[in-house]
Amino acid sequence: MIGDCHCVALVSRAGSIDWCCMPRIDDDSLFGRLLDWNKGGFCAITPVDPGYTSTRRYLPGTMMLETCFRTSQGEVMLYDFFAMEDDALEHPRFDHVRIVDGITGEVELNVDICPRFDYGEIIPRMRSHDSGAYTAIGSNKGLIICCNVPLDVVEHRDLSTTMRVSKGQRIRLMLEFQLPELIEAAIAGGLPDAARIDRAFEHTQAWWTDWAGRIRAPFEVDEQTLRSAITLKSLTFERTGAIAAAATTSLPESIGGQRNWDYRFSWIRDSVFTVRVLHDLGYVREADRFHQFIERSSAGSADELQIMYGVDGKRRLTEIELDWLEGYRQSRPVRIGNGAAKQLQMDIFGELVEMAWQWHASGHPTEPDYWTFLVDVIDAVCERWQERDHGIWEVRAAPAHYVHSKVMCWAALNHGIQLAQDNSFEAPVEHWTRSRDLLRQAVETSGYDPERGVFVQTFDNRYLDAALLLMPRVGFIAYDDPRMLRTTDAICSELDRKGLLVRYNSPDNLPGTEGVFLPCTFWLVACLACQHQRERAWQYYERALGCANDVGLFSEEFDVDHRLMLGNFPQGLTHVSQITARLALAAMEGSC
Known part of the structure; x- marks a missing residue:
């Protein structure tokens, strides 16, 4: 690219x-x-x-x-x-x-x-x-x-x-x-000569x-981490501050299959992951631009918030099938637009407040107008956290009570309370606290399998989900909590495919199959590193690095049997997750 x-x-x-x-x-x-x-x-x-x-x-x-x-x-x-x-x-x-x-x-x-x-x-x-x-x-x-x-x-x-x-x-x-x-006017203005092109x-x-020279990291920056950072910068849309999830549409999750989606839009979740990583590497401007993009695109209101936008802030991303195209290696249909834009995915509330908390914790002020927007978001969590949603994976089936979504709603409330207290902002903190505590209780009862001692994908079932690896990141549970250790081991046992992770093991109402989901393996690396499981963390990390192409670019998924890239490319979330994993490994080595 x-x-x-x-x-x-x-x-x-x-x-x-x-x-x-x-x-x-x-x-x-x-x-x-x-x-x-x-x-x-x-x-x-x-x-x-x-x-x-x-x-x-x-x-x-x-x-x-x-x-x-x-x-x-x-x-x-x-x-x-x-x-x-x-x-x-x-x-x-x-x-x-x-x-x-x-x-x-x-x-x-x-x-x-x-x-x-x-x-x-x-x-x-x-x-x-x-x-x-x-x-x-x-x-x-x-x-x-x-x-x-x-x-x-x-x-x-x-x-x-x-x-x-x-x-x-x-x-x-x-x-x-x-x-x-x-x-005609452009041609009349003169064509570029050799000297101009060489310049x-x-x-x-x-x-x-x-x-690239402005990158700052707590380790000697390796070639792959630098390549991931540059790739993420390339996926930004400078005019607005938006960050596209990938450069392509309709590259299939299985060759010949129908799981072909348009990823050239700005997902709130993926973009928050990106700005957090870029900020950690010293790129503050990109984080500030995305804050502004989200506030503009959502019209400053939680009611108007959706999970993704066009890179210009456009809201209507109607999904259309282009029936005249054969698709990549006969993988039909080719789609433009994305119908998931109108789904309810409540984890985005947590991501937005988490981003604001990280911004505050790094010494940046929270502007009054943005705080008003955040209060609206957090109030929406209080009102809606008991609703079912489509979850982080945008499952095109009936909504469910996804544990990851509930945890992120908890994070929105928890960090909202902290922001209000740290800044002496006016907010209904007591109401938020009650909702936060009810959320924790719901997750720890309905989202937990006491027989196995592990967290599960949705309330009152036994399926596993790699997104559970993200729970400690927002402070819901400690990395070394016995429940988290057991959940991590269960994910390794049940979602591992030749040393890499699939997203989940539940039916998703879509035809066909998919490959391993590369960001999940990097999430596992970060989790293992924070649990000080050094050997396992490095083993998974090296296997995931082996899925990059000859110039260090990652796709979304990977076919481990045929060594083929799958899904849209290059995938920003994979590159973000690689950097996150590398930072976690560096922190682990520094604490040993």
Whole structure:
């Protein structure tokens, strides 16, 4: 993945852009071969020699991808990045730059640019201009394409050429998003020359390395932790402060299955996890921006709060199936939007108040307007905690009394009380205290299996849920409480699949199966580390790290039998959880 805190693209090992959404991460795709090989569109720079090999890496501390192609005739480097200037966050350029450098010998490359707008439904009209630019226009989107070698227009829809790149030679290709009505004026304003594109390379590298260089951690930051932090930054939408859960839609949780969802939105829960981790690493600004985003998007009212928003704050995320797309490896349906947006998931109340508590505990003031919003949230918990909800996993079945949701409601009340007392804020503390105590009693009776001595997924059943591993995080129970130790052991016993965890062992009313859920394994690592189970914690951590791809990116899930990534990619929650686990391991080692 490459990104610029506004838009994203996925680049394959073969040098093909198979997924690209501009100017926003949740926009309609411009290249979408990821979801339909024939209809989706792509932009490929690939050696002609079928026997080529490729290796990839990110330039250190950046979101700039370097792909090395080797053939029997020579070697070239392909660089992919979104250009970023000093003011890139406030004034994004939406320029995807591709640079090919000849390293040794001479390599023949095929260049094919086949944009397909609106998830492959629109084939834009391609034309060349006297200025040397090419444009692709369709519906409300346009691309300006510039290259320092001539390209052939194919049937007014594609661009193509074959070129030879020798040692010391540099080829520059730039894809600039532009609104169709502004394209002529943009071209008239001048095309980027070689010097400008080369400066963009240098400025982008400097921007990312400066951001990465500000990381602060209580251990020597390893490559994976740094990569996770940079990935999380790339999933932010700078204009609003929102944080997308993932860069893609409809990558399946099982190949050929129907568990295919759109994750390009900002979930409150996932985003709170992210800002907490970024704050712990020294990135305070991102946390403050997300506070503002949530207050705006919810209209400052608990009644208007929903579990996720568009990255621009949009509330209506209607779920639609795109029946013209075959799906990733024939995994239908392809969906855009997300019907879970209207579910009741009461754990988000706890996450919001927990985030405010962490913000306060780290020395930041709680503004009066935000406190008014929090009081509304906490009052809503008092009124609604006895309701059933759909839980952290957004189960598309009848609502239930999920223990994790109840614990997070308890956390909302507990931290709300602490915030009110620490700041001498006006609040119905006695009422909140009564509700908090009733919640604890309900969880410790109906949410606990006395026969096995463990907490369970929902009231009065025996199923287990990896989300129970999060209970000590908010202070509901101590990590070393015997009940928590037994619950952790039971989860390891019943949810472990070849050394990694699935989410739960209950039926969920959805067809098919899914892989192991990588964030859960990292939650287990953090739990084991806090229980000082050193050997087990490191073993699970190393196994989970082995599920990253060649450049350190994680998906949501993983097929342990076939060693395949599953679910949307890269998944922010997995990267957040990896950092959380690593921080817990560092704390454990420091206390030994």
